[in-house]
Amino acid sequence: MKLSTREDIEAPIAYVYGRVSDFAGFERRALRQGIQVKRRSDTAPEVGTIWDIAFDFRGRARKVQAELTTLEVDQAIVVESQSDGLIAYTEIELIALSATRTRLIASFDLKAKTLTARLLLQSLKLAKTKLTKRFKARVLDYAETVEDDYRRGQ
Template identity: 60%
Template structure:
């Protein structure tokens, strides 16, 4: 199952890429929401950088492994995430529309590898319209935050 959306941001591509690839801030955000994160490398974020994440969801402890599989600054990056029953490929692509305007395209491709995950995906397909709307709203909110930060000069 695939979710995708795109937004135009009034900021240069370099600034947008810096914000959408700020993995350290994503790690801090997940920690604030109760996740446990173990970074599997100690250097700069590059192909092969990875994370082991555990969190509680619907009363059960869940574990995921994420890995940065492709990065091409300032154009795109891809993260592959796997858990017990599901694989998720997330891709963020940037296109400079002008010197001060950037288009961000975000896509997530979810694939089941167990019966339980297939059942979960099937129920998600029934609610796809609602989930797509929420996905687009989150990306729009993030895009607006990037735009606001650029206007304020941070």
Template identity: 55%
Template sequence: MKFSTREDIEAPIDHVFTTVSDFAAFERRALRHGAEVTRQDEGPVKLGSAWDIGFKFRGRDRRMHSTIAEIDPPNQYIILTVSEGMTITGSVDLVALSPGRTRVAVAFDLRAKTLTARLLLQSMKLAKTKLNKRFKARVLEFAEDIEDDYRKAGQV
């Protein structure tokens, strides 16, 4: 099952890539929401950087392992996530529309490896319209935050 959306952002591609690849900020956000996040390497994020993530979902402890499968600053990165029974491929693609405008495309492809995961995906398919709306709203909110941060940085 695939979720995808794109948004245009009034900011240069370098600024947008810096923000969408700020993995330390994503780690902090996950920690604030009760997840356990452990980075497997040190230094700047690069090809092969990995995280172990633990969280509660539907009353059970879940574990995931995420790895940077491809990174091409400032154009794109792909994250491969493996969990119990499911593989998730997430991609963020950026295209400079002009020097001050960037299009960001975000996509997640979920694939089940076990019967339990297939049942979860099947129930998600029944609610796909609602989940897609929420996904698009979150990406839009994130894009608006990037624009606001860029405007504020320009005024300082």
């Protein structure tokens, strides 16, 4: 099951890339929301960097292992995550539309490896319209935040 959306941001591609590749910022945000995040290396994130993520969802402890598989400066970021028979690919692609305008294309693709995961994925497919709407709203909110921060000079 794949969810995708695109948003145009009034900011240069280098600024937008700096924001979408701020892995330390995403780690802090997750910790504030009660999600346990541990990067396996102490170095700056690069291709091959792995995070161990643990959180409670629907009354059950979940564990996810996320690996940075693609990191192309000012172009793309791909993270592959695995948990309980599910594999998720999160891809962020950036395209410079002009010197001060960037298109962000975000996609999230889920694949099942086990029967239990297939059942979960099937139930998610039934709610795909609602999930797509929520995904688009989150990406739009993030794009507006990046745009506002750029205008304020942060």
